[in-house]
Amino acid sequence: MFRILNYLFALHLKRAMAKNLIIVESPAKAKTINKFLGDEFVVTSCYGHIRDLPDGGLNIDIENNYTPNYEVSEEKKDVIKELKKLAKGAKDIYLATDEDREGEAISWHLCDVLGLNPTNAKRITYTEVTEQAIKDAVSHPRTINMDLVNAQQARRVLDRLVGYEISPVLWRKVKPSLSAGRVQSVAVRLIVEREREIRGFKPVASYKIQAYFFVTDKNGKKSTFKAERPANFKTEAEAQKFLDELVNAEFKVSAIEKKPGKRTPAAPFTTSTLQQEASRKLGYSVSKTMLMAQKLYENGHITYMRTDSVHLSDTALDAMEKEIKSKYGKQFYQKRAFTNKNESAQEAHEAIRPSLIENSTVEAENDEVRLYELIWKRSIASQMADAEIEKTTIDIINDKNKETLRAQAEVILFEGFLKVYNESQDEEGDDEEKESQIPPVKEGQVLELKEMNATERFTKPLPRYTEASLVKKLEELGIGRPSTYAPTIGTIQKRNYVLKENREGTERKYKVMTLAGGKVTAHEEKENIGAEKNKLFPTDIGMLVTDFLVENFKDVLDYNFTADVELQFDKVADGKKVWTKMIDDFYKPFHQTVETTTKDAQRVSGERLLGTDPASGEPLIVRMGKFGPMAQIGKTEEGSEKKARYAKLRATQSLETITMEEALELFKLPRTLGQLDGKDIKASIGRFGPYVQQDKLFVSIPKDKDPYTITFEDALTLIRAKAEADANKVIHNFENEGIQVLNGRYGPYIKKGKDNYKIPKGTSPDHLTIEEIMMIIGEQGPTKKSFRGGGGKKFYAKKK
DNA sequence: CAGTGAGCGAGCTTCCGCTTGACTT
Numbered sequence A: 001m002f003r004i005l006n007y008l009f010a011l012h013l014k015r016a017m018a019k020n021l022i023i024v025e026s027p028a029k030a031k032t033i034n035k036f037l038g039d040e041f042v043v044t045s046c047y048g049h050i051r052d053l054p055d056g057g058l059n060i061d062i063e064n065n066y067t068p069n070y071e072v073s074e075e076k077k078d079v080i081k082e083l084k085k086l087a088k089g090a091k092d093i094y095l096a097t098d099e100d101r102e103g104e105a106i107s108w109h110l111c112d113v114l115g116l117n118p119t120n121a122k123r124i125t126y127t128e129v130t131e132q133a134i135k136d137a138v139s140h141p142r143t144i145n146m147d148l149v150n151a152q153q154a155r156r157v158l159d160r161l162v163g164y165e166i167s168p169v170l171w172r173k174v175k176p177s178l179s180a181g182r183v184q185s186v187a188v189r190l191i192v193e194r195e196r197e198i199r200g201f202k203p204v205a206s207y208k209i210q211a212y213f214f215v216t217d218k219n220g221k222k223s224t225f226k227a228e229r230p231a232n233f234k235t236e237a238e239a240q241k242f243l244d245e246l247v248n249a250e251f252k253v254s255a256i257e258k259k260p261g262k263r264t265p266a267a268p269f270t271t272s273t274l275q276q277e278a279s280r281k282l283g284y285s286v287s288k289t290m291l292m293a294q295k296l297y298e299n300g301h302i303t304y305m306r307t308d309s310v311h312l313s314d315t316a317l318d319a320m321e322k323e324i325k326s327k328y329g330k331q332f333y334q335k336r337a338f339t340n341k342n343e344s345a346q347e348a349h350e351a352i353r354p355s356l357i358e359n360s361t362v363e364a365e366n367d368e369v370r371l372y373e374l375i376w377k378r379s380i381a382s383q384m385a386d387a388e389i390e391k392t393t394i395d396i397i398n399d400k401n402k403e404t405l406r407a408q409a410e411v412i413l414f415e416g417f418l419k420v421y422n423e424s425q426d427e428e429g430d431d432e433e434k435e436s437q438i439p440p441v442k443e444g445q446v447l448e449l450k451e452m453n454a455t456e457r458f459t460k461p462l463p464r465y466t467e468a469s470l471v472k473k474l475e476e477l478g479i480g481r482p483s484t485y486a487p488t489i490g491t492i493q494k495r496n497y498v499l500k501e502n503r504e505g506t507e508r509k510y511k512v513m514t515l516a517g518g519k520v521t522a523h524e525e526k527e528n529i530g531a532e533k534n535k536l537f538p539t540d541i542g543m544l545v546t547d548f549l550v551e552n553f554k555d556v557l558d559y560n561f562t563a564d565v566e567l568q569f570d571k572v573a574d575g576k577k578v579w580t581k582m583i584d585d586f587y588k589p590f591h592q593t594v595e596t597t598t599k600d601a602q603r604v605s606g607e608r609l610l611g612t613d614p615a616s617g618e619p620l621i622v623r624m625g626k627f628g629p630m631a632q633i634g635k636t637e638e639g640s641e642k643k644a645r646y647a648k649l650r651a652t653q654s655l656e657t658i659t660m661e662e663a664l665e666l667f668k669l670p671r672t673l674g675q676l677d678g679k680d681i682k683a684s685i686g687r688f689g690p691y692v693q694q695d696k697l698f699v700s701i702p703k704d705k706d707p708y709t710i711t712f713e714d715a716l717t718l719i720r721a722k723a724e725a726d727a728n729k730v731i732h733n734f735e736n737e738g739i740q741v742l743n744g745r746y747g748p749y750i751k752k753g754k755d756n757y758k759i760p761k762g763t764s765p766d767h768l769t770i771e772e773i774m775m776i777i778g779e780q781g782p783t784k785k786s787f788r789g790g791g792g793k794k795f796y797a798k799k800k
Numbered sequence B: 001c002a003g004t005g006a007g008c009g010a011g012c013t014t015c016c017g018c019t020t021g022a023c024t025t
Helices: A002-016 A027-036 A074-088 A101-114 A131-139 A146-173 A184-199 A236-245 A271-282 A286-298 A314-328 A366-381 A467-476 A485-494 A540-552 A561-573 A579-600 A660-666 A712-729 A770-780
Strands: A020-024 A041-045 A093-095 A205-216 A222-228 A251-263 A387-398 A405-414 A446-458 A498-503 A506-516 A519-529 A532-538 A608-612 A619-625 A628-633 A645-648 A671-676 A679-686 A689-694 A697-700 A730-734 A739-744 A747-752 A755-757
Touching: A020 A027, A020 A074, A027 A041, A027 A131, A041 A074, A074 A101, A093 A101, A101 A146, A146 A540, A146 A561, A146 A579, A184 A467, A184 A485, A184 A532, A184 A540, A205 A236, A236 A446, A236 A506, A236 A519, A251 A405, A251 A446, A271 A286, A271 A366, A271 A467, A271 A485, A286 A366, A286 A467, A286 A485, A314 A366, A467 A485, A467 A532, A485 A498, A532 A540, A540 A619, A540 A628, A561 A579, A608 A660, A619 A660, A645 A660, A671 A712, A679 A712, A689 A712, A697 A712, A712 A730, A712 A739, A739 A770, A747 A770
Parallel strands: A020 A041, A020 A093
Antiparallel strands: A205 A222, A205 A446, A222 A405, A251 A387, A387 A405, A446 A506, A498 A532, A506 A519, A608 A619, A619 A628, A628 A645, A671 A679, A679 A689, A689 A697, A730 A739, A739 A747, A747 A755
């Protein structure tokens, strides 16, 4: 009774003092803003876009001036319901979605759904979530900018047209279920082209001269430092001659130069730079970085994590000044304003920074804490003084030839921002470390040579992309947005165009000649090259699709395509161009290309003839098959005994590079080792590595053995051990019902066909009857298998 | 979880950009 009265009273209150409604995109942001504004405001969120083009079909009326057919998606229906309810009792409604193209469009969709008039709706914007900024925004509402909305519609429609018209061409000409798009196809192209550069790269050798000199100080203490010949010798003979000449030479310091220098801190984080640094410093994948950042954001620890802006609010700048001055002293503070280099930036938010600058760390999961501390350091460092360094260069001459050796060192005179944070670099070019310091020497001082080496060095190809360096490249090209970098990386892996892999390196020998103790000697050393960790490799299908697209859809695959259409979108946003006209200019020729390609283009299979199989005399080819790249010997001919033999390529092999020998090796498997209980025991390599098999039982072959050489006895041992383990796995087996109770990784569970069921807590699996099991199954419904983020394993087409 | 690979052609697949949720062997 009391409760009902209470409710009625609350209802009455609500009616009596109707509040203003503010709609933002993110619920966490709604929470923050709620704190800034008084009782007369209710802040809620629409969770991003509320309407979109539905999945099945284009949903663009081409005949009717490209009219989009927007729909509220299933998962947004509840959001809309709630918004309508709140809107009904509201005094004024403020549309406070992000200040960019997409945000403007969301507000426009909101008008439509909530029955507001875009020409007098209250649209407010702000680029930082601070009390002052929000209050200013609320007192200066504007109306919906339809030009900006139309630019978004153009963007949306163009992406749908490109994606949904090109993908079906791939289904017909390459393989079903493939995809193409303005962003993903260019991302794959980058990786494919880099891979080909690396494969075609011919390392060039040269000889690097490095000398080590002794210096003895006043107290008789000896130390060494390193000097180098500025340029490498091109040939071994030249290097040899150089060392020979310098046997018994006298070395002397000819010049000492000291130059001041400085280093400047990097701008605070955007999404892209955060992903890069978290990858380099913490080893996080881009998706992990975003997941951790999302949690930090939701818990109020950091500002919004999907941003392309390096701007910091005045509130934050003040707090940073205070923090730096009190923690490090005022000589470490330097106010800086950063501006975006990136033209495609839309800057609807602040840079990524701690919400409360004074918190140098937070209470959270370990991985989140590490990311937070990185963000804190980068933010703080961005407002700190330059580091002052001194570069010392020493030239060393000799009495045998006119060559100069040079020693270089850097000393930090004032740490400045380096006290807190130093940005990491991507591995590229020379990885020689710099000397930190050279012992004090005087001009004209004679130096004692410890040893001098001429080391054979090879030029290196450009590095393969990591997830993070690919994001960096995409951002430079203006392709993709902060909210899509991580999903795009996921998409191209899920489509099996690209794999993130480790590769073992190969050994390479190099020559070293040494001058020491008055004579020159030579020896060989070994280095490991080409080892890769978490790098992006294109698959065969990725390469085939890229080649097909570059050949037939050159414009869309062009690295400047996005930049070019962005210029058009800008014209629409400025009211200088009608969006449907812009789309029409693009679509007419594009659609023509789609039609002619569908009609004329050859199917692609990447077929390559490797040679003739020595055993059968039949041709050996490799090509893309229904289930991936494969090798094939001979052809199946109707009416004859001749049958083709097939073998799947290994995950590390590629249609473009596999050799005849490697392909022949594939046909040696499966090997039949012998029989057990009248069934063959075979050894082979499958999707999950090497295995032995008897009937339906598969057992992985351990690392110390391989399927080419494993013996019958060893295979038998493996199979018997596995059979015994499996026997212990079954607790009950109800064969008639097709139901089993099994011991799994997570404890006992019920299995019926392909579905699994939990055993309720407190129930012992040992005495379960079939009736009890049927009850459990009836109540539960099968446990769902995760399809999202499942590591991209579902590459194969579903069977009906 | 580890077999497969003709050609015909049911009926399916696919984009980018905004947002977070849900439960599990």
